[in-house]
Amino acid sequence: MTPLAGYLLVAALLFSIGLAGALTRRNAILVLIGIELMLNAANLNLIAFWRYGPHPEALTGMMFAIFSIAVAAAEAAVGLGLVISIHRHAKTTDLDQMNRMKG
Amino acid sequence: MLGEGILKGMAETARNFFGSYFSADRMTTVEYPEQRIAPFEAARVFPFLVYDAKNPGDAADWEAGLRCVACQICEKECPPKCIYIEKSTGKKPDALGKPQFYPARFDIDISVCMSCQICVEVCPFEAIKMDTEFELSTDDRFGGLLLDRKQLAKSNEYYHQIHLTEANGVDARLAAEKAKAEAKTKAAAGAAAAKATSIAAAAAGEGA
Amino acid sequence: MIQNLDQILVLLQHWLASFLPAAWQGAARAFISAAAIVCVFPALFAVAVWLERKGLGRMQNRLGPNRVGPYGLLQPIADGIKSLTKEDIVPLSADRAVHFLAPVLLVVAAFMGFAVLPMGRNMVLVDLDAGLLFYYAMGASSELAVFMAGWSSRNKYSLLGAMRAVAQMISYEVVLLLSSVVVVMMAGSLSLTKIVESQNQYTWGFPHWYIFTPWGLAGFIMYAIAATAETNRSPFDLPEGESELVAGYHTEYSGFKFALFFLGEYVAMFSISGLGTTLFLGGWSAPFSFLTWIPSWIWFFSKLMLSIFVFIWMRGTLPRLRQDQLMNFAWKFVLPMCLLNLMVAAVWRFMDNYWLRWVVCSAILLLAYEGLGMAELRKKNIGPRSYRYVE
């Protein structure tokens, strides 16, 4: 197995863990954590492809990863802001209980 | 300008820092176990019991000289309830010669005492006063901090030593009380004598 | 001879490593350097504690510790023995694993920063190309340690202290980063050795330290403020404000774990002072060109100790801030000044006339400082404050 395949497998595993978490946990914050994990797995893919790709000097994959880190930080801030605001409305962060459209 | 105060403060601490090496009068602290400051007259730590020695300096008659009459007012008034008194069964004459109860047991738990001085203020017999002794540490947490009446008893001379002004006032008041009591007994005796003479006179008149 | 004295520690390291087979020498050198860092800074910690207690004492017209050894010099040893032999109490309801990990993580994160600090000519553990970024990455991890300590103790005071500490550290980390970005702009590198080298030049005997420029001075002052807040030192010591929070996030720590927190605090102070020295005060370079014969590491450590003394001096002078004052100061005063400073540095970079740029840059900074300062002072909210909670 080439090193790249190893990295891709780990990234796939992390992505699946994140996906499983996002789909199975009740707490909204943990769903967000799962999404962060998925984003991170994608970053790992980008960096691995950059490292073993034909043109590492073009920095494309690395740049993608850096921008993705920045965007993920913004996503986390907004997502957690939403969770706090939902918690204020519904007094819970349990996603199973958030089944009403009424605010 | 913003930040000026900070610079001024920094200059002040720097002055203190260097000044403390040059001028000895800046250093207001003393090195405690070796050096001590004389206690202030108004200082108060924990209460003690005053006794009047018949011959000054004689510690043997502390029990006889205790001013306390076990009236238990201080025990009732004590906010943290740290005074334990047991009244004696018999009586003994006090300084005025009047037979009074005396404390068979008088304990103060100084681990509980909060030095409020209420016991001193309520005592009608000037028997309990505040001490200035503060080095009371002991390795026995419970027994060592429960002082009995022997440990609490201090002579009137000692009281004069630590709180001179206050003690003189107390002595004057006691002397006045004693004088008043003596005058009263004298007056009573005089009245009794006068009554006796008048009765005798009446008897004599009747007889005549 | 002088050259040798300057490099004596490097030579010593090479000599020690030369006893090993060639393949292991690189690792051995790294190990020796790391071991030296791990030994030197705790020793410096002991000295600094003694200095702090003595200095604070003198500032308050006391003698300070004077019982153990001459001038109380052995006091740190006595303190060390005490905290090593004390019982280590963990609260019954505490989260044991997290409670144990927090001080360890804090100390490790504090020590990691030294890896990229050049402590003398050729004296750097790893010369990373992104050294400054590495330093700040390690500094950011210590926040999590503080949170872990506060949360795992299951104590209101600990949690409050930790939340305060984390909020404060995050706010001031922005300032810390932005105030050092000007240096990166000028030096054109994130590598700390390159930053020092760019300052190690002399004109008429005076060094090219960044503090001797308008933007450098402003940056240094803001860096110092942020560094004080980042290490939770007075006047920004709200997280452990003993009059309100017992001891903040290390309330429930005793014995050796408490000593680790104490060590972590001082090591963080050393490393942040070392970084400030590197960024603004020329690192290991001598203050005058005729003093370059003194070994470089002596300069580094004397500058470090000088910064420590300023830390102590500030602690002896300033009262603690209130939480809202702390936040307002960071976000409404220091951060705008930082952003302005970035612009001033750019102006400095692209203005050719030597004297004119001095005047222009200083004028911009002073005017902004005065204007913003007056505005902040006038706006001072006096009266009942409103609090905001999430229910």
Add this chain to the structure above:
Amino acid sequence: MSLVFYLITALTVAGGLASMLLKNTVHCALAVTVAFAGLAFFFLNLDAQFAGFAQILVYIGAVAILVVFAILLTKGSETPKDGVFSRTWLSGLAIAAAVFAMLGWAILHTASMLPGATPVPTVTVRQIGQALIGRYVLPLEIVAVLLTVALIGAVIVAMHEKEGTK
């Protein structure tokens, strides 16, 4: 595949699994921090120094702290009585497993076509900076705007609503 790779893999996967399986939410947040750190080590192992340090700075220094703050603000550290997993956990798990199976199959199927070991690229921070303000200047500006918008948006969303505006 070196020993370092396996160690980092173990660390990262353990952190990720723990963050999704543990009961206490704060423990989950701390576990995911371990996973983030593991990913940073991966980046360093892949000679992407800058990205690795940026990962530590952003994820451990900011996102993890943000998450624990949110947990404490929403009283999320108390474990709910009726379990931590959703009612539909089985289907979620099945979907995740299917995704993993498909990805794994794709990777293993094409593993022979993937490039092998390549020479270590040398990337300096200077190069990254020049790329950022050269070729990638537009994305950089957009990210700057996005971050500002996200900052303001997060503050407004999380801010107290005034009485009567509900």
